[in-house]
Amino acid sequence: MRLRLVPQETNINFFAARKVTFGASMVLMVLSVVAWALMGLNFGIDFQGGTTIRTQAEQPVDVAAYRDALQPLELGDVAISEVYDPTFAANEHVAMLRIQAQEGAESAENEMVANVEAALKGVDETIQFTSVESVGPKVSGELVQSAVLAVLAALGAIMVYIWLRFEWQFSLGAVVALFHDVLLTIGLFAVLQIRFDLATIAALLTIVGYSINDTVVIFDRVRENLIKYKKMALQDVMNLSVNETLSRTVMTSGTTLIALIALLVLGGDVIRGFVFAITWGVIVGTYSSVYVAKNVVLMLGTKRDWSKPSDGGPGGTQFSTSDA
């Protein structure tokens, strides 16, 4: 009567097709970088400055009419998109306008917003601005900087931590897996042209956090099994560890995905991009823990005698597991 997503005993050979899976991951990483370079990211105003306006009206949104109304204002690059969401009421029609940073004084932005409001009221009396946000070019430059710094700092800190707790091979494997997750997410955002803003960076860091969590749990088991089965081949130890923790991996990813999907469907459109990134990241992160991180460790090899500290560094520091 118990719900079992994974049979009690599994003996799947996860590394049978390691060249194919690892190769596929590498190809996807390269493709992501290519997509990023060729298609570019659909940056939000956080990163390039400008103004976004969220409008709400009782009549259905007519993007063409909005565009025509704004034409005479000569605002430069204007993107208008209609927003759909199952949580909206029948007479709730929402659109997002993104307008490039205006030349000239800071007061130009305010006038611009007032002009836009007047112009759109001409199209639809009931239109309201439910949120207006503008970011100056100076701040957006700094935001890009601190975002890149945040991701790199997170990767660096994790690398150090894993190195302290395990071995440098594990640390490298974990970080390659994280790069994989981050790049694949960026690639997906480039391909689907989903808006990439500060919240997306937060999502990337969350993915990093989740994926490392998953990777570390399996690493932990690998370490334990390496001590237990001193003579077993590394690949077999890895395979055993992944099989032993498989039930847990599926359970945890399952509960997290259940929660995220609820948020994705019901949480409203304001955070949909953010939740979407995290959901994708959980899937990719679970995959990469097994197929990227372990593969890297397998290729690099690791020391086999875990009973004494290695010469190369402070690796393998262990917390006491006897009390608590």
Next chain:
Amino acid sequence: MLQISFFNRLVIWLLVAVGLLVAMPNAFYSRVESHNDAVAAIESGGATPELEADAAKWPGLLPNNLVNLGLDLRGGAHLLGRVQVEEVYAERMKAMWPEVRDALRDERGTIGTIRRVDGPEDQLRIRIQNSDQMAAAMDKVRGLARQVVSLSYPGATDIEVSAEGDVLVVQLSQAERELSDQRTVQQSLEIIRRRVDEVGTREPTIQRQGSDRIIIQVPGIGSAQELKDLIGTTAKLTFHPVVQRVSSPDADATGRTVTLPSADPSEEGVYYVLEENPVVTGEELVDAQPDFDQNGQPAVNFRFNASGARKFGDYTAENVGSPFAIVLDGEVISAPVIRQHIPGGTGIISGNFTVQESSDLAVLLRAGALPAGMDFLQERTIGPELGADSIRAGAIACVVAFAAVLVFMALSYGLFGIFANIALLINVGLIFGLLSTIGATLTLPGIAGIVLTIGMAVDANVLVFERIREELKTAKGPSRAISLGYEKALSAIIDANITTFITAAILFVLGSGPVRGFSVTLALGIITSVFTAIYVTRLLIVTWFERARPKTIEV
């Protein structure tokens, strides 16, 4: 083994109880909020029956801390402004000129005549007739310098004096600039706070960011524009003697004068040439109130302090019949003719005000002028409806996510799943308890953080339960399997959560606004989920085990 001392049990239950008690007011959000508002109102302004009734809605003995709702949930305006600290340098130099002039005049015998020449606003440039005596002139000006107390520049003085040919250049030293910036930003912060408080909105956030920036968040205000009107105005009020009235901004002005436009729309194209040094400034105001002038037009009356009143009184006594300009932020509001001596230091400013404008101006004058102007680098307005929609959507998503996870856990682990579910409920309670205790702000991404925590919080339990299952396979007794399960899973739990915590900490340090809100809930969620998984579920299981004494267990 499966033993937890009585003392440990007590501590665990006590922590849970305290956490839940602190979290409880959030379940009655609007009621507690009106109670808190009423209590604050009674403290500051005395009790009325309505306030008493509101205050009685929530027992005073219970905790009343609430989680602050961020702007994206409540609606309001956010501004990131930069204080134009350089303006103060120019002011300082302007104020320094008479002092420098007097000092150099005393030496006229050796250095000859002096003349101020134009240059950048933050410098004072003086041409010296006998340029071979430059050293003497520099010494004299250096004598005016004051010591600066600064840790990074020991022994520095406030001004730097240098020579460029026959021109003597005075400017603020680096040490003094830094101190001046510090003071300017601090003062701006204080004045903005006073202005925002005067309009009486709930829980505004006014924080300094970096060296010269200020973040202002005001929930409930209609738009960022309104907020900017309130705090973006310098509100610098000065009273100047009028030299002449002209019709062009580049009218011929001799001596130290300024030409300023009229603020009156009926006087478009009219400019006033004024003496540069004001008779008296708004800094000497002690009060300003909206009022009506003798024609029944909205106006603002004001009162000077003693020294302001004396200057104002003396000047009006000596200049009956001359016009006198009232200047606000570089515009002449009005230039009445002085009809009689005005003693007592009170007066009235009438311009073409609406009632709203006159009361706004009174607020600005009471709060004081900003020491420097502000640029706005980032602004955000969120309508209250959008915030309400977001809360509703977030709450529904939370409940559904929660219910789904609870069912999933119960189906997968049976009785143990129910223990984990109880711990999960406690976990969410504890997150809210911690959030309200530290006064954190809940944002929309923060709600996402909680949902994510719900998903991830079960991870620690899953690790333990899976481990217990494994231990059971090797046919140890149930008691031994449970205790081994906890022991062996601990290392993985700690490693996994520390790494996640590292990313949350980095998000907190480098993120801002809503993202920071997300990192806070994520980090608190990690702490509470480790606590509930390691201690609470374990205690639940042990308590159950002691009572039931099962021969076999199924996880």
